[in-house]
Amino acid sequence: MQILKEHAKPYRREIFFSILAVMVMAGASLWQPRLLQQVMKAIIADNQHQVLTNGIALITLAVIGLIAGVINTIFAAKVSQGIAADLRANQYRKIQSFSYGNIEKFSAGNLVVRMTNDVNQIQQLVMMFLQTLTRIPILFVGAFILALITLPRLWWIVILMVILIVLSSQVVFKQMGKYFAKIQKLIDQTNTLAKESLQGVRVVKSFNQEENETARFTANSDELARVNTTIGYLFSTMIPMFMLISYVAIGASVWFVGHGVVAHPDDLAAITSFISYLMQIFFAIMIGGMMSTFASRGFVSLGRIKAVFETTPDVTYAPDAPEVDLSGDVTFNQVSFTYPGDTQPALADISFQIKAGEMIGIVGATGSGKTTLAQLIPRLYDPTTGDVLVGGVNLKKINEQSLRQAVAFVLQRAILFSGKISDNLRQGKSDATLADFQRAADIAQAAEFVNRYEDGFDHLVEERSANFSGGQKQRLSIARGVVGAPKILILDDSTSALDARSEKRVQEALDQELAGTTKIVIAEKISSVLHADRIFVLDEGRLVGVGPHHELLATSPIYREIYETQKAKGGDN
Ligand SMILES: Nc1ncnc2c1ncn2[C@@H]1O[C@H](COP(=O)(O)OP(=O)(O)OP(=O)(O)O)[C@@H](O)[C@H]1O
Numbered sequence: 143m144q145i146l147k148e149h150a151k152p153y154r155r156e157i158f159f160s161i162l163a164v165m166v167m168a169g170a171s172l173w174q175p176r177l178l179q180q181v182m183k184a185i186i187a188d189n190q191h192q193v194l195t196n197g198i199a200l201i202t203l204a205v206i207g208l209i210a211g212v213i214n215t216i217f218a219a220k221v222s223q224g225i226a227a228d229l230r231a232n233q234y235r236k237i238q239s240f241s242y243g244n245i246e247k248f249s250a251g252n253l254v255v256r257m258t259n260d261v262n263q264i265q266q267l268v269m270m271f272l273q274t275l276t277r278i279p280i281l282f283v284g285a286f287i288l289a290l291i292t293l294p295r296l297w298w299i300v301i302l303m304v305i306l307i308v309l310s311s312q313v314v315f316k317q318m319g320k321y322f323a324k325i326q327k328l329i330d331q332t333n334t335l336a337k338e339s340l341q342g343v344r345v346v347k348s349f350n351q352e353e354n355e356t357a358r359f360t361a362n363s364d365e366l367a368r369v370n371t372t373i374g375y376l377f378s379t380m381i382p383m384f385m386l387i388s389y390v391a392i393g394a395s396v397w398f399v400g401h402g403v404v405a406h407p408d409d410l411a412a413i414t415s416f417i418s419y420l421m422q423i424f425f426a427i428m429i430g431g432m433m434s435t436f437a438s439r440g441f442v443s444l445g446r447i448k449a450v451f452e453t454t455p456d457v458t459y460a461p462d463a464p465e466v467d468l469s470g471d472v473t474f475n476q477v478s479f480t481y482p483g484d485t486q487p488a489l490a491d492i493s494f495q496i497k498a499g500e501m502i503g504i505v506g507a508t509g510s511g512k513t514t515l516a517q518l519i520p521r522l523y524d525p526t527t528g529d530v531l532v533g534g535v536n537l538k539k540i541n542e543q544s545l546r547q548a549v550a551f552v553l554q555r556a557i558l559f560s561g562k563i564s565d566n567l568r569q570g571k572s573d574a575t576l577a578d579f580q581r582a583a584d585i586a587q588a589a590e591f592v593n594r595y596e597d598g599f600d601h602l603v604e605e606r607s608a609n610f611s612g613g614q615k616q617r618l619s620i621a622r623g624v625v626g627a628p629k630i631l632i633l634d635d636s637t638s639a640l641d642a643r644s645e646k647r648v649q650e651a652l653d654q655e656l657a658g659t660t661k662i663v664i665a666e667k668i669s670s671v672l673h674a675d676r677i678f679v680l681d682e683g684r685l686v687g688v689g690p691h692h693e694l695l696a697t698s699p700i701y702r703e704i705y706e707t708q709k710a711k712g713g714d715n
Pocket of ligand 1: 246481482484488506507508509510511512513514515
């Protein structure tokens with residue numbers, strides 16, 4: 143609720159006018175039956191003048207109600223859209239401050255839902271609150287009091303009707319709330335299923351899984367239809383049931399008024415407005431109940447958004463750290479790292495020093511901790527214990543901008559953003575020139591295919607970079623890594639989709655063009671790092687060997703084993 147309050151603050155004026163308009167609307171609806179009563183009285187008394195003036199007053203009241211309704215909708219829309227836009231922007235800003243670990247904990251897809259679907263729910267909740275929820279209590283209390291004033295001797299009918307409708311609505315809305323929660327869950331599941339199978343369409347097709355996927359999706363969709371139908375049944379029994387209660391109340395009122403009309407002749411004019419108030423009470427309870435059921439969905443979304451705002455970023459940068467030009471030295475001092483929620487450490491007690499300009503290869507079995515080690519250098523995570531230093535400065539005391547300029551990390555899975563190739567390369571250097579692009583593309587062996595496009599670096603990257611092959615994506619991703627001439631370049635198995643010739647060319651170009659850059663190359667194939675100054679061998683999170691290839695062959699049994707296995711498999715070692 144606090145979040146909603148904070149985000150509503152800038153719209154105080156609009157909220158005031160919207161609530162004022164709601165009050166006018168409710169007042170107009172409540173006054174209409176009173177005026178109608180006057181009209182009836184005048185008709186019975188055959189007072190044409192009174193009929194006319196009250197008739198005109200009735201129309202004026204209807205027009206006022208209409209204008210108030212329009213004003214309310216305009217302001218309510220302004221407030222709800224404004225709050226939704228601010229919530230989206232602030233959530234996005236907050237997520238930008240998250241560490242990689244924070245994002246992984248939520249999952250990227252889940253955060254997208256919180257920024258889109260959940261914000262939409264809040265927008266609807268605010269709109270509903272300003273349009274209906276504020277009107278319902280006024281309407282209910284007003285109609286209740288006016289019904290009692292209009293026909294005081296039938297007070298017990300009003301109270302009995304309210305009790306019966308409230309009690310039965312409690313039962314129905316409670317049931318409905320449960321089904322709404324189920325629907326939300328099923329919608330989430332249906333979205334995930336559709337997204338997964340469409341994104342993985344190549345796997346689905348190549349493994350002939352269309353039927354299985356369709357069956358899974360259909361089962362979910364059928365369940366969604368079933369729950370929706372049940373809600374429909376509940377609605378279709380609820381409304382006639384409430385109508386029945388109110389019609390019995392109306393019938394009883396007419397009967398009692400009819401029987402007492404001789405003693406109370408004024409009741410004849412009052413009965414129409416009394417019935418109108420009964421109907422208003424009935425609608426207020428019904429709409430109020432329905433709205434609060436819908437509102438509960440909004441509160442679930444509010445809770446999910448709150449969780450984002452209340453998350454403290456795992457990695458924060460020292461605000462007063464000066465921006466400096468860091469060297470390419472990297473030091474690990476007794477570093478251990480355990481992923482949040484895991485019990486086993488992914489890295490255990492790792493210490494080493496890398497001198498600026500060195501080329502380091504990192505090898506080890508799958509899951510041995512290579513990527514984890516590399517991720518600590520650009521500070522995607524902080525070590526659980528120990529220290530990581532870049533350019534001699536502890537990462538905990540480093541300026542973020544300085545670190546970003548010094549370290550480029552080319553990921554195992556090449557990810558490009560939709561837009562132009564040049565937009566993607568500029569992520570590595572915001573003021574990069576065409577010459578920078580060309581040089582980077584030459585190093586990454588991307589120039590040969592980029593230059594084939596008529597529009598060159600302006601060529602468009604489609605969503606999920608579907609218009610590029612795996613190898614092309616890797617080349618562009620390497621180009622983005624090298625375009626800013628970083629002090630430290632980390633390549634996490636980023637040439638795996640390149641043919642041996644291209645991979646060799648990339649290595650040669652890196653050696654020549656980025657001679658002063660520290661290069662940390664994670665490789666599945668030892669052949670990719672044979673020429674490294676030193677190779678680090680990881681085994682179950684421990685650094686079990688350090689040295690050049692020939693030395694390791696003699697000193698590290700694990701390295702020798704990996705090398706022999708790859709050689710036996712007919713690798714190009
Ligand atoms: N985000 C994560 N959350 C929890 N555990 C993780 C996470 N990422 C990796 N791990 C675990 O940490 C260990 C090291 O993983 P890491 O990805 O660093 O290995 P790797 O040597 O790079 O493997 P590969 O060669 O397959 O890429 C593995 O046991 C892995 O399951």
